[in-house]
Amino acid sequence: MAGPLEDLRILDLTHLVTGPFATKLLADFGADVIKVERPGGDPARRLGPFPNDQSHPEKSGTFFYFNSNKRSIGLDLRSTAAGGIFEDLVDWADVVVESLRPGALAGLGFGWDMIHARRPEVPLVSVTNFGQDGPYADFVGSEVVLWGFGGEMYSTGLAGREPVKMYGTAGLVQAGAAASTAILAAAMVGVEQGVGQPVDFAIADALFASADRRHSTVIGFEFSGRKTVRRENEAIGLADGVFPCSDGWVEMHSAARRYERLADMLGNPDWMQDERWLEPGAAMDPLLIEEFNAHLQGWLLDRTKREVWAEGRRARVMCTPLFTTAEIFEDQHFHDRGFFAEAEHSALGELTFPGRPFIMSETPWELRRPAPLFGEHTREILTQLGYGLASIESLIEAGAVEAA
Amino acid sequence: MVQLPLQGIRVIDFCVAWAGPYATMLLGDLGAEVIKVENPHVWAPVSRGGRARPTAESVAALGGMYGGYPNGDPGPRPWNYSPTFVQPFRNKKSFTADLRTPVGKDILGRLVSKSDIFVENNSADYMERLGITPEWLRSIRPDIIIVSLPAFGLSGPYADARALGVHLEAVMGHSLLRGYRDMEPSSNTNIFAGDYFGGLIGALGAMMAIWHRRRAGTGQVVEIAQAEAASAMFAQAFMEYSINRGLHTRAGNRSVYAVAPSGVYPCRSSGSASNGDDRWIAISVTSDDEWEALVDLMGQPRWAMAPQLAAVEGRIEQQDELDVSLAEWTAQQDDYELMYLLQARRIPSAPVLEASRALDDPHVRQRQIFQPQTMFDGVGTFRFLRPFFRFPETPSIVHQPPVAMGEHNDYVYRELLELSDEEVQDLREAGHITMDFDPDIL
Numbered sequence: 001m002a003g004p005l006e007d008l009r010i011l012d013l014t015h016l017v018t019g020p021f022a023t024k025l026l027a028d029f030g031a032d033v034i035k036v037e038r039p040g041g042d043p044a045r046r047l048g049p050f051p052n053d054q055s056h057p058e059k060s061g062t063f064f065y066f067n068s069n070k071r072s073i074g075l076d077l078r079s080t081a082a083g084g085i086f087e088d089l090v091d092w093a094d095v096v097v098e099s100l101r102p103g104a105l106a107g108l109g110f111g112w113d114m115i116h117a118r119r120p121e122v123p124l125v126s127v128t129n130f131g132q133d134g135p136y137a138d139f140v141g142s143e144v145v146l147w148g149f150g151g152e153m154y155s156t157g158l159a160g161r162e163p164v165k166m167y168g169t170a171g172l173v174q175a176g177a178a179a180s181t182a183i184l185a186a187a188m189v190g191v192e193q194g195v196g197q198p199v200d201f202a203i204a205d206a207l208f209a210s211a212d213r214r215h216s217t218v219i220g221f222e223f224s225g226r227k228t229v230r231r232e233n234e235a236i237g238l239a240d241g242v243f244p245c246s247d248g249w250v251e252m253h254s255a256a257r258r259y260e261r262l263a264d265m266l267g268n269p270d271w272m273q274d275e276r277w278l279e280p281g282a283a284m285d286p287l288l289i290e291e292f293n294a295h296l297q298g299w300l301l302d303r304t305k306r307e308v309w310a311e312g313r314r315a316r317v318m319c320t321p322l323f324t325t326a327e328i329f330e331d332q333h334f335h336d337r338g339f340f341a342e343a344e345h346s347a348l349g350e351l352t353f354p355g356r357p358f359i360m361s362e363t364p365w366e367l368r369r370p371a372p373l374f375g376e377h378t379r380e381i382l383t384q385l386g387y388g389l390a391s392i393e394s395l396i397e398a399g400a401v402e403a404a
Numbered sequence: 405m406v407q408l409p410l411q412g413i414r415v416i417d418f419c420v421a422w423a424g425p426y427a428t429m430l431l432g433d434l435g436a437e438v439i440k441v442e443n444p445h446v447w448a449p450v451s452r453g454g455r456a457r458p459t460a461e462s463v464a465a466l467g468g469m470y471g472g473y474p475n476g477d478p479g480p481r482p483w484n485y486s487p488t489f490v491q492p493f494r495n496k497k498s499f500t501a502d503l504r505t506p507v508g509k510d511i512l513g514r515l516v517s518k519s520d521i522f523v524e525n526n527s528a529d530y531m532e533r534l535g536i537t538p539e540w541l542r543s544i545r546p547d548i549i550i551v552s553l554p555a556f557g558l559s560g561p562y563a564d565a566r567a568l569g570v571h572l573e574a575v576m577g578h579s580l581l582r583g584y585r586d587m588e589p590s591s592n593t594n595i596f597a598g599d600y601f602g603g604l605i606g607a608l609g610a611m612m613a614i615w616h617r618r619r620a621g622t623g624q625v626v627e628i629a630q631a632e633a634a635s636a637m638f639a640q641a642f643m644e645y646s647i648n649r650g651l652h653t654r655a656g657n658r659s660v661y662a663v664a665p666s667g668v669y670p671c672r673s674s675g676s677a678s679n680g681d682d683r684w685i686a687i688s689v690t691s692d693d694e695w696e697a698l699v700d701l702m703g704q705p706r707w708a709m710a711p712q713l714a715a716v717e718g719r720i721e722q723q724d725e726l727d728v729s730l731a732e733w734t735a736q737q738d739d740y741e742l743m744y745l746l747q748a749r750r751i752p753s754a755p756v757l758e759a760s761r762a763l764d765d766p767h768v769r770q771r772q773i774f775q776p777q778t779m780f781d782g783v784g785t786f787r788f789l790r791p792f793f794r795f796p797e798t799p800s801i802v803h804q805p806p807v808a809m810g811e812h813n814d815y816v817y818r819e820l821l822e823l824s825d826e827e828v829q830d831l832r833e834a835g836h837i838t839m840d841f842d843p844d845i846l
Contacts, residue, residue: 004616021636025605029612047661049644061643062661065636131794134770142688142752144657144666149686149754153668155469157584158591159677162668163684163756167581167652168660170597170637177604177636182793184611185434188409189798192618195406197797208762208773209792211426211492212569212600213469217759218774220472220487222786227680227760228468234590242579242590249589251574257449284465313565316527320571322579322589325638325645325652333560339632353646354635358609362624363616 003030004363008187010034011093012070015042017169018203019099019127020066021176022183025357027069028365034089034381035070038077039402041374042067051348058347058373065353066176067371068343073382074375074402077108081400086110088385090118095187097179099127102137112198121194123186127179131202141203147171150207152214152228159230171207178206237283238292242322245300249322250308252296256283257318265315271295343370378403408435408798413614414519416441416512417496418536420451421568422596423630424525424553425492426603431521431610432495433791433800439519439816440498441512442809445835445842450568452809453486456845468759474783483841484780484808491789492603493806494777499816500809501836503534508836512536514821516544520617521610525553525602525630529564538625547623549613553606557629569598572631577638585656597637602630663690664719668756669731671739683739684756687730687746692716697749702733763787780808810839 008031012023020035020042027033035042041057049061076082090096096115098105105111105126112124126132129141144165147153151171157164165171179201186199208214217228234241239256242249256262263272272295282288300308305321312319328334329352341355356365378401382392395401413436417428432438447456454470455462458478463471472487473479484490502508516522522541524531531537531552541548552558555567556575565571570593573579583592609626617623635642640660641652652660657667666688675681689695692715699708707729712718719726734742739755746753755761762768774787791800817823817837831837 004612007619008615025608049640049647049650051647053648059647061647062640065639065643130767131771134767136747136754136767139747139754140690140750140752141754142663142666142686142690143659144668145686145688145752145754148668148684148756150757152759153686154680154684154756154758155467156595161584162657162670164584165582165657165668166595166597167578167638167655168640170578170582173637173639174597174600174604177601177608178792181430181434181604181608181611182795184608184615185409185793186795188611188615189406189795192409193406195797197795200794202771202792204767205771205773205792208768209789210600211422211603212596214759215491215789216469216488218762219491219786219788220468220470221760222763222774222788223474223485223487224468224472224476225760226468226472226476227758228472229680230677231594232678234593236593241593242574244588244590249574249579251571251579251593253570253593254450254568280462281465309565313562316564316566318566318568318571320565320567320574322574323577324580325577325641326649328575328577328635328642329645333556333562334632337557337560337629337632339629339635348647351646354632354639354642357633357636358605358629359627360609360613360624361627362620362622363612 002366002368003028004360006030008032009092009094010183011089011096012036013096013098013100013105014127015099016044017062017066017172018176018179019097020044021173022127022179023070023097024066024068025177025180026184028357029360029363033070035067035072035372036075036089037072037374039074041074045374056347064345064348064371069368070372071377071381072372072375073378076400077110079398079400081395081398083109085382085385085401087118090115090122092385093122094191095123095125095183097125097127097183102126102128102132116196120196121190122196123190123199124196125179125183125186125199125201127201127203129202130204132200143169143172146203147207150204151210152212152217155213155217155228155230157230159232163230172203174210175203175206238277238289239296243297243300245303245305245308247304250300250305250319251322252319255317255319261315261317265311265317266296266299269295341367343367345370346373373404375402376404406797408800410434410436410614413437413521415439415521415523416515416519418522418524418526420448420526422492422599423569423602423606424523426600427551427553427606427610428496428523429492429494430603430607433793438496439515439812440496440807441503442498442500443503444500444809444838444840445502445504447841447845452483452489456483456841458482474779474786479781479783481781481808481840485783485806490806494788494802495804496807497804497812497815498807498809499813500838507834509535511821511836513544515816516541516548518820519545519548521549521551521614523551523606523610527564527566528554528558547617547621549610549617549623549626551606551610551613551626551628553602553628553630555629556631558627569596570594572598572634576631576634577641581638581641581652581654583654583656585654598630598634601634601637602628605633658723659688662716662720663688664716664723665689665726665730667727669734671734671737671742680758680760685734685739685742686754686756688752690752694749694751695719698746698751701745701749775802777802777805779805780811808839810837813837
């Protein structure tokens, strides 16, 4: 069993982060994903991290992560011979996914009309920054631009400073997970009911719909006319926020929500019996907060973050350590659960990396192959589509396809 | 007649807070019948509000996302319209039962026998205490799909750890990876990317299990450790360690890639950050050509003409100084006008949109991202998010506005479970069927 989606065939014309993450999730659980790479390959191949920071198209950490379990064909959609190959790929596919500018695929002659005329049951999912229509349809984007606009960046950070983004490309990855649900839903309708449709997936719209606060800040304003702003300072309330401990930091958000549990965690100290902490409004009084947190701080500084977390787990308090990436790699819990996978990649060598996205008891995740080299499966795919050896070589010679 | 992709699938929503309810909301958007199981005698701390019956004064002291109740009034049943939690209540039904009692658990069991998926995101020990285990669920419905979204997984030393998104992100590295470059990590809290991500992956896992069941006829357990799933958002940091044993550090608003300048810059503001009136624009200059276009747009100021800035390596090296000069220029501009100027030159940019402005944005208006919904109890009609799925043949619509607790007690008890009037009356008297939380819960 190669995963729940072993009978699903995806023609993938996406690049960079969002589209490839969406199809990676499906490939990871068995879907056969053929990734069409333009001349030069997916631009993600030029994005790090690279070994020793030396750029190399087959050694991109970004490309490696977002393209596991896919096959790659190098295909120049602008070449005259591309049309026939693309038609064959459409004939093979259950769903087509693309992330070109709105109208660009149709401009090449491969848009919705062509796909739909050929295969009425095949959906086309288009992943773009701002959607297929609307005033920003042609706008370009980036992580900070799209999350700043769509996500709840404005209220993230401190009032005296600029709004601050998430790490890396977290927003684009979120949108990729959202796009994955759209692709699978469209594939269900196509495969099970024979109805194809053009699906307009906008990264900005998915981030607007985010359950990371955006849904709450907009309805909070719509309900009451009140805004959600950045905090004035770091401390939020009693035992609330990020605190230093003896060897790092711990997150205590909402730790005092169940007061008796927090008291249990801290060993029921006398100072916590003080009635003042429990009076209505105490959680909003800056002087009381400071006094309370000074007590807490003393307790935390006597302990390591792992010791603090162990006490928190025992007392069922919401409180966790701030780990570095290295600490996660060394953590027994994650190793024992099988969070990490190992791969032998022909350019990057042996790697340990986060493997399965989640666990399915009957149709488990499997690493069938690490991310492909550029054009690694060109010959294999063309053979599968019925091309003979000689015609494959002449296609390569003509520059229509590239093979690793 | 074309059906929605999940039509005919019945989902039991046994979820709290954001991640689980978001997952089941997506399943509802795609046509599944989602039924929330709610216990009117137990207040789940972060699921229908901070408190069940907050006073008008107490919510007035909170920010809009926590305290912005309809018309500033917590109203008769505040749990039905908490701004923090109300959005993922769309396209769901709700019924009540006291699951601490054998009768309540029997009711749940009868619903399980008529359902396809059971979704929960509680701590593992809590489910164990209630006796709602995979074994119990499967003994009633052998082909049931169970989707569990624990914070750190169902096994291992962290299995019972309590966590919201912000906590599991701390463990997975986010709190040390994001934030102001010149400040301590203590400035990094109050983010819930993990919730959104867990919700999305939860829906995806459920759909994959449905795909499989429609072909093989068997259910399964889908275990999504939200912390493990969240790691994808920090992929570059994981790969940097995997490849180089190196650590990424806080980069503020800068790009994780070789892109500069990239960040957030001040624009002409009508007021202060404390009032939500400060304005910022996000700009990423992703190529040397874009930089040249930006220099032209700025009128070729002397500082920007420095030859070492022409290539990205030089701009990365001098990004501190560059950011200061760029900010002086952007501070003179209106954020929207500047976006149009930059985008006309194909330079990625957009305002950092404060939520109250989102409703009036031209993109949001034309694509109708918000849609009016009428709330239960005559509280009013307000603009809610609509599903982000845009399927012309199988449209995802809002057929049920944010659901009130117990709104579908009649449907569940009489139509689905086929109880008699007497049985329903008995259950009402025993406290299972109600639209109000226990009066002792404040």
